Amino acid sequence: MQDIAIARAVFRSRGLMIGLTLTLIFAGAALLSFAWTPFDVTKIDVASKLQPPSMLHWFGTDHFGRDIFSMIMVGARTSIAVALVAVGIGMGIGVPLGLTAAARRGSFLDEFIMRGNDLVFAFPSLLIAILITAIFGPSAVNAIIAIGIFNIPVFARVTRGAALSLWKLDYILAARVAGKGATRISAEHILPNVMNLLIVQGTIQFSMGILAEASLSYVGLGAQPPTPSWGRMLAESQTMISLAPHMAIFPGLAIVLTVLGLNLAGDGLRDLLDPKIRKAR
């Protein structure tokens, strides 16, 4: 019953539909690229460089004659992997921190966690990402760590905020009367009820992770060649923008559409999952 209602709401919300479709397209392309791409993305064929889009090369070729469509497919893999793991790090560490802070609200630990969060927020994220990759060398792994670190306080804060309002509810009191401890309550009652919010936030952080990965790759600090990545494709296209505009346009569009898709999906999910908004309709 409820599931059908939700499914209906999903279909009714145009933004969510568009968002999910775009996200699925790119996720699908990324998965498909493991098995098949129209061309081998590492194969260099200088003779057919800088070809405009054609029936053979749908998005044209780059300055090494590689097929841009294939590179975008494999690039999706890189972007999604980096952003996904970074979100995973943020959630994996941030959510427990937020739950703990909320469970021991007002305590020294809470204060400590929240001040620590503020502190991380005070550091300019892109700069620190550049610093990390500069000290430890540019690579996808370091990009993940750099992006992941800044996801931690975001999730900690969202979790704590939502958990705090849950802790005020009577059913938490009822669970305490039933003799359940803070950890058990956090796992059994708080976490499932903040999950909606975390999914929404996760989607948004995911899209921001994709942008961050693109930025880092653009300055050469992300995934290293020959692994294709959208940001580096843009960097490489820059001097050829008037020679072969397709080199700049397609990877750029890939980023825009993926981020757009995720954001639309995130917003749509929020509208769908947030009871306050749902009630107001």
Next chain:
Amino acid sequence: MIRYTLKRLQSLIISLIVASIVIFAAIEIVPGDPASFMLGVNAQPDTVAALREQLGLDVPLYQRYLNWIGGMLTGDFGVSYTYRTPVSDIIGERLWISLPLALYALSLTVLVAFPVGILAASRRGSATDVTVMGATQLGVAIPNFWFAMLMVLVFAINLRWFSAGGFPGWDAGFWVALKALTLPAIALALPQASILARVMRSSLLDTLSEDYIRTCRAKGLTRKQALWRHALRNALIPVLTIVGLQFSFLLAGAIIIENVFFLPGLGRLVFQSISQRDLIVVESVVMMLVFAVIVVNFAVDLAYAWVDPRLRGRQ
């Protein structure tokens, strides 16, 4: 109010101290001996020793930290290892580009976002609202460096309205300098304005659904009057937080845009210094940017109190 300010000030100072310790640790302790790190593995021992002395590495750790902090408090940031000039001079010079750029971009952001957000909120659900919000979704999704590239292609290369990059200096005249910052500021402002417009809209919608708006309407205020006289000021509270975050982002986050437009600003300075392993500069710039963020947050906190009287009274 004074009490509130003092309390904020106290946490400002603590944040600064902790931040400085973290930065000091990350840059001076983590990579091992900074001097050998900066000079590379094959450096002559006497060169390393000389640099160690120049960097004041021959004293205990805490002493070094105190020296560093003390120096910064008196405006002495040390001497750059590559440029051999005082770091404060370099930063001062770069700041004259980064700061105006950040302020310019922030002004554009606010000037665009506020009207757009207010328009969308006051016509919630209308075609205008849907269009504007769709456009902001797009704005958020566009990587600013890509947008910058496209703008250079159109406005500098094809139309030749603007120069493609570089900064002639403020000596060249205010308008000339401002013109050189225009494309970068727009590139920076686009995603930020989109974000801010969305925040503005949703914050206004939240306040518009508050009970006191209903009270106002019952008093005989029109929808518009209620929005302008009552909702707007209350809606500003979350908006201010975002504006504060955005300013710090714009100050530090212009790294990539500075690269695209070839602006000799702070971001590029850090980028260069990192690749040249000029740790003294990196350390000082990072500290300065963090300082800026913390001070801006402080200012935002004070602005809260200005907007929201509930905070003034609280002890």
Next chain:
Amino acid sequence: AGDVTVGLQLEPPHLDPTGAAAGAIDQVLYSNVFEGLTRFGPDGSVDPGLAESWEISEDGTEYTFHLHEGVTFHDGTDLTAEDVVFTLDRARAEESANAQKALFEGIESVEAVDSLTVKVTLSEPDGSFLFNMAWGDAVIVAPESIEDIKSNPIGTGAFKFSDWTQGDSIDLVKNPDYWGTPAALDTATFKFISDPSAAFAAVMAEDVDAFYSYPAPENLANFEADPRFRVLVGSTEGETILAMNNGAEPFNDPKVREAVAHAIDRSALIDGAMFGYGEPIGTHFAPHNPDYVDLTEQSNYDPERSKQLLEEAGYGDGFTTTLKLPPPSYARRGGEIIAAQLREVGIETEITNVEWAQWLENVFNGKDFGLTIVSHTEPMDIGIYARPDYYFQYDNPDFQQVIETLTATADPEGRSKLWQQAQQIIADDYVNGYLFQLPLMSVVKTGLEGIWADAPTQAVDLTAVHWAE
């Protein structure tokens, strides 16, 4: 009449050409602001400069220079023989910071004969003394302006220094009191743009009227097709090589090195990385040099042979190595292409993009690399192969012997033979992969005449630059 803005990749650290090695200083100031007793012409010839004539003593150790009359420094003071004495004494002094002190080593004494005549005495004859005096490091400076020459350079040239916006540009203005043919331009601005895409945008937007040593070859076709621009392609001294770590497995095996050499398709590389600009080389020597031997056939593209060699060397299944790439696009792009070509014969590479500082630290000093790509821009530098501790660690006593003999040999014919012999040895040993000679590419606006195409020295001489009517 007119103004010109010239784009350059690198910004000078300061403005004293006699005080640092940085080529960027000479690019901006040589011949424009500062002049020497002699000067280079666009083809590399040595012409009279501040000295309108000179006599050389019979034994070739005494040079008497006659200075032009009425030459003034930009601060209004006259150029006298005393200034020349000061300049040369300062350059060869013990505590001199001159980057090319070797140029002055042969000078025994310098004296002013009268206010416009200077006599230089050498310890022994030196056929290249006039050549040496044409270098940017030998320009004449005045004692009264030496104090802040680094920020306010005062010379005798056709242009006066006017302003430096650090991080952006340097402005020169025409010197109305110039002693020689006055500059055709009223002002000249050097704009520093290191990023290739920014350079492209600046040229296309006509922010600059010329870009000297343009960093992105892919745009040249664009510019050539555009009637607004002209492209000048000249020669440099840069041999671009795929350096191999001869001191470590597996590149200590000549068979492996030979295999690598045959795996590289130079024409695809030049086409892909340099968009067709650049002359293939088969050894470490500039092709425009008369002593150059074309050995490219010896390391022709032959992947089958390459695989066979690997088989023989015991690497039938291939191997994995590192490929470290410094920032210039010839290295970054060339690296990707070479990685793909090596993969064809079974050699896997892990590409690491490094900054120059890291390259110097890890590769050049630390010798921690398998492969790297770099352009050796010093003229006639094949001698580096005689240094076993040099980063690619080639250690061949025969070769070292050849270089030793070369230093001791004076007669041109004998030297020529030895140069050729040296080229052959390193080609036979496949020390490195020899890729191509780096070209000098400049873009100028149509109608702007007089920019040099080749680079006999690091200079953007604007004295003859003018706008066509």
Next chain:
Amino acid sequence: MSLLDIRNLSLSIHGYPILRDVSLSIAPGEVMGVIGESGSGKSMTAFSVMQLLPDGARVSGEILLEDRNLLELNEPSLCRMRGRDIGMVFQEPMTALNPVKTIGDQVAETIRIHEPKTSRADALRRAQDALERCELPTDRFPLSRYPHELSGGQRQRVVIAMAIALQPKLLIADEPTTALDVTTQAQILTLLRRLVDEDGMGLMMITHDLAVVSDLADRITIMLNGEVVEAGDAKMLYRQMTHPYTKALFAASAHQPDRQEHLAEDTLLSVRNVVREYDTPRSGWFGKHGTFRAVKGVSFDLKRGESLGLVGESGCGKSTLTRAILGLEDVQAGEITLDDEPVFTHGNASRSVRRKMQVVFQDPYGSFNPRHKVGRLVTEPFHLLDNPPTGTARDAAIAEALTSVGLSPDDRNRYIHEFSGGQRQRIAIARALIIKPELIILDEAVSALDVSIRAQILDLLADLSAQFDLSYLFISHDLSVVRSITDRVLVMQAGEFVEQGETEQVFTTPQHPYTQKLLTAAPVLPAA
């Protein structure tokens, strides 16, 4: 001639009918009480008059204010009418004022909106008059106060001052006292009555509590499901109710559950000199925090089988004491024992004691985790058992608990949002019953319910107490409820007990002035 005349008003929102053929009229100087259960359309009627309906609302019929049909006015005319001709007061005083503007400005705004030529000073002076009429003297409540510096009752006065500043012909008050304490409620009601008398306004007084309007209203309209079911003169209506719903409403309001008296002498719960303090927030990182004493050394005994009431105004410490008894928080001094066993020892609550106690909370919506099914919700207290029943034993326990509160065993597979407020409260009781406790603490357990549902729950409680030999600690601010269900009562004020004794005795002959004040303030239904 009537001031307001609503004729055949029908309203639908997004096609969903809300009001059907509502007709009512108010004469000048008359107080019209509009009564009905939650969701019956009272507020929508009021908003229809103000023409402040939500998006998607469609109205038909006529709303005549004097002679003008409000439904035919355009928006600018409506704006001129709102605030000048009709004033309105809302239920929730805490959020009805703009937090960032002073009360003076907010009251003056009513004046300046409608009389734009008035100078600010003039408007403020008139605002001051309005506030003084609403018993907010300027010397104690200067115009420069912000809303957060006032209590709920004071804020409600500001809202009223705003509404009457221009002496409108009609005032609509939508549950203006529901969120307030009984004593404050009484004051606000008196104030409203006085203003009506002074200005000759019409007042439309909306409430769900019959008793509230009993002294105030001249006429009464009773609504059910968007329809008017009965209307008429107040006194007449109380005497001769015609519609069955009205009768049911009256019966439920005055409902007395059937209870047998238990006269055990054995003490179950004993509270001795309990003190509970809270830390007030520190000022800054190093600042000292103060302490706030919420419960100031209270003592009482609860006998086995007894139903003990605890009354007091909001914030007097009732819930705090409850949490201490439940062993959820330690106390700073004193001792709490159940069956002679302390509930809290060495920083830990005793499981064996907790097994004998359960609780039912006020909010039927916030008491359950929305993600769990009823079966899982009601078995949560099994966590206290060392060997909780599993399999069929567990199923049987669930079935028994659900049946005993009047639900079906099959309901265990449903989610909580599928139940009404009253049903949810039954589930909460089932959850309390499932481990067969001896004491159930009911913290405002019926306060959020409509009267008819409340009556059912009270009956259920009386029933269960007899059936399972339960003791209750019944906490409420509603005196009539406490009176109907308890044997003994404790009266609490600011963390202390000011009076305790047999319920009837306390209610008929209160000793302490505070108790007396509470009792006089509490609205009572006239005997039918």
